[in-house]
Amino acid sequence: VIAEPISTANGVQVPSKAYWKRMREICDTHGVLLIADEVINGWGRSGTYFAIEHYDIVPDMVTMAKGLSSGYAPIAAVAVRDSVFEGFKEKGDVALGHLLTFGGQAVACSAALKNIEIFKQENLVQQSAEKGEYLKKQLQELSSHPSVGDVRGLGLMCGVEIVKNKETKEKFGREAQFTKRVSELVNEKGLLTRVWDTIHLAPPFVVTIDEIDRMVAITDEALTQAENEYAAELG
Ligand SMILES: Cc1ncc(COP(=O)(O)O)c(C=O)c1O
Structure with a gap:
């Protein structure tokens, strides 16, 4: 196995x-x-x-x-x-x-x-554990978004699950316009990361707290904008 x-x-x-x-x-x-x-x-x-x-x-x-x-x-x-x-x-x-x-x-x-x-x-593993905890805590603030189904992760490997319906956890899917739009928006705002059913956040271990805050702020803004543009498809 x-x-x-x-x-x-x-x-x-x-x-x-x-x-x-x-x-x-x-x-x-x-x-x-x-x-x-x-x-x-x-x-x-x-x-x-x-x-x-x-x-x-x-x-x-x-x-x-x-x-x-x-x-x-x-x-x-x-x-x-x-x-x-x-x-x-x-x-x-x-x-x-x-x-x-x-x-x-x-x-x-x-x-x-x-x-x-x-x-x-440089205690990089410990840095991953500590900054990862901070990243996850900050990302949990995004849980109130109508398109966020879950926030999870361990260390500097976190994910924000994108859903169409918060109650049923129905997904948009990787090919949906909403998902593609979130990907486009985070990129435009300066965050290059993988956006599939989940927004993947796995920065280098030397990432700073300011950079983590910026990653979270960009994710927040991108979700808000996509939710406004695709409001009719949510829920
Ligand atoms: C989880 C996982 N396992 C194995 C591999 C393959 O690794 P390698 O290319 O070093 O053989 C990859 C490559 O991306 C991977 O992501």
Whole structure:
């Protein structure tokens, strides 16, 4: 089983602890490896080094990429349990028994190592946790918008769910004019971000409080304007 601890592209869905506990139990019962896909979630995005740390379970494998070098160099890695590694040891001359054209690329590895050093020096994971809490708190102020169905997130990975009907949580959908208009408006006002069924907000960990306030203000203004223009479609 492979899954993101927090499903990102699907609208920043933050599951309960019970969900991941059950996932672990089911995998154990059936002898299935549990792989946490931390390609987006990992390296501090959720306010801990790895998002699975929020869930008190240990996966068998963890995949990681983007945040490993903060995106500055193309690098990916996988961490595995000792019991999984045993199987790869048989091919001792090839790391993890898997060949890649650019595997073990020295420049990318060097960039990742430096990145990890900076993470520690600048307490970037803690910054993500603290500023993330502030971002979510500010975004919660937008809950009163008629087109906001939910505000959720962990660390600097937050989402504002856009809905057509606040009661039923019926969505507009990614292709709806309303959604496209919100996307256009936030861009015009200086916030470049992904607007699908959910407005995704995941700034760099060095974001300032002023910048967070500006992100929230732009989102607020864009929603108000789109709601006025498409009032007949809401509710
Ligand atoms: C959640 C998730 N998993 C895996 C991948 C693939 O990562 P890579 O391109 O490093 O193989 C992506 C790429 O965007 C991703 O978002």
